[in-house]
Amino acid sequence: MTEKRHLPTWVALGGAVSIGIMTAVQARINGVLGVRIGDGIVAGLISFAVGLAFLLIVIPVIPSARAGVTRLATGIRSRTIPFWMLLGGTCGALTVSTQGLVAGVLGVSLFTVGVVAGQTLHGLLLDRIGFGPSGVVAVTPGRVIGGALALVAVAISLGGDVLATAPLWLLLLPFLAGAGIAWQAGANGRLARATASPITATLMSFIAGTTVLLVASGASIAITGMPAALPTEPWLYVGGLLGFAYILLGAWLVPHTGVLLLGLGSVLGQLTASIAIDLLWPVEAGPALWQLIAMIVVAVASVVVALPRRR
Numbered sequence: 001m002t003e004k005r006h007l008p009t010w011v012a013l014g015g016a017v018s019i020g021i022m023t024a025v026q027a028r029i030n031g032v033l034g035v036r037i038g039d040g041i042v043a044g045l046i047s048f049a050v051g052l053a054f055l056l057i058v059i060p061v062i063p064s065a066r067a068g069v070t071r072l073a074t075g076i077r078s079r080t081i082p083f084w085m086l087l088g089g090t091c092g093a094l095t096v097s098t099q100g101l102v103a104g105v106l107g108v109s110l111f112t113v114g115v116v117a118g119q120t121l122h123g124l125l126l127d128r129i130g131f132g133p134s135g136v137v138a139v140t141p142g143r144v145i146g147g148a149l150a151l152v153a154v155a156i157s158l159g160g161d162v163l164a165t166a167p168l169w170l171l172l173l174p175f176l177a178g179a180g181i182a183w184q185a186g187a188n189g190r191l192a193r194a195t196a197s198p199i200t201a202t203l204m205s206f207i208a209g210t211t212v213l214l215v216a217s218g219a220s221i222a223i224t225g226m227p228a229a230l231p232t233e234p235w236l237y238v239g240g241l242l243g244f245a246y247i248l249l250g251a252w253l254v255p256h257t258g259v260l261l262l263g264l265g266s267v268l269g270q271l272t273a274s275i276a277i278d279l280l281w282p283v284e285a286g287p288a289l290w291q292l293i294a295m296i297v298v299a300v301a302s303v304v305v306a307l308p309r310r311r
Contacts, residue, residue: 007256013265015253019246020269026242027111028277030099033236037227041220044096045213046230048089050240052206059203068197072204081194088187088201089208091180092247096209096239097216098177111174112270118178120147123263126186146264152298182263188247189254198251205247 007015030047034040059065075081095115102111124147184205192201221227246266254262 007253012253012256013261015249016257016262016265017269017272019250019253019262020266020271021273022242022246022269023266024112024270024273024277026096026239026246027099027274028281029236029239029242030096031102031111033231033239034099036231036236037229039217039220039224039227040099040102041097041213042217042227044093044099045210045217046237047096047099047239047243048093048206048210048213050237051244052203052210052240054241054244055199055203055206059199062199065197065199065203068195068200069203071195071197072191072200075194081191085187085191085194086204087208088184088191089205089210090212091177091184091187092205092243093209093212093216094180095177095184096243097213098173099239102173112267112274114172114174115178115181115270116267117151118175118180119182119263119267120151121179123147123182123185123258126182127258143261149298149301181266184247185250185254185262188251192251193255198248201251202244202248205251206244 026047030040030043033046034043037043059069072081076086099111102114124143127143188198188201188205191204192198195201250262250266257265
């Protein structure tokens with residue numbers, strides 16, 4: 001049997017950081033879209049629908065992607081691919097809906113640190129039980145310390161006037177989204193391995209997420225009424241394309257990194273990008289400058305101590 005080849009740590013970490021940067025940019029785009037139309041859930045549906053439409057155009061022209069879809073259909077029919085592997089996109093639906101509800105109000109930095117908490121704790125647990133495609137990943141002291149430092153960044157973000165200006169439920173939503181992101185990375189990674197096609201896992205993620213968001217948007221419209229007219233600026237609709245890119249990259253990377261390290265690397269990218277976004281494009285309820293600086297310092301430290309060491 002051929003030995004599984006792993007990417008160099010710095011390459012895998014660089015990819016994880018890129019995922020975080022794209023997530024932060026997507027969060028602000030979807031957040032602004034949610035505020036403009038007055039419905040964060042519908043904004044999430046629009047984001048997912050754009051990504052799904054792009055995949056449906058691209059996959060037929062890529063032979064390996066077509067073969068992956070065939071293996072997916074065969075695996076579903078024969079039940080060799082379990083149903084839970086198909087549900088990664090449901091957590092993506094939670095993420096983009098939370099972006100639409102939270103990031104446009106609290107800013108990307110506060111959204112990100114809430115995600116950090118959920119992603120870190122859940123990623124550590126999922127690695128320990130072997131949920132990801134790389135199997136059981138040892139809970140080393142560095143990983144535990146890295147997770148603890150990521151939570152310190154969350155505590156810093158909640159200082160000052162943040163808790164006084166935002167309801168607690170609005171701060172808890174990103175935590176749940178972060179837990180979902182960690183689970184989604186593991187499920188998509190397992191599906192990518194089962195179909196030998198990361199882009200097929202990405203397609204299934206968008207199908208599941210779009211389905212959930214269609215139902216949730218119907219309920220939201222029934223309760224709150226129709227959203228406002230869609231804005232005309234094209235940049236407000238590229239969030240789905242960013243989602244396609246980082247879900248695909250994550251499904252490809254997670255066998256090389258494990259769930260936790262992928263999460264920590266993406267956290268570093270998210271915080272760095274979100275701080276830059278909030279400094280250039282501030283929101284009323286965002287954190288103070290000292291919090292932004294402290295958060296990025298602690299987040300960098302959390303990734304450094306969690307990196308695997310050479311024997």
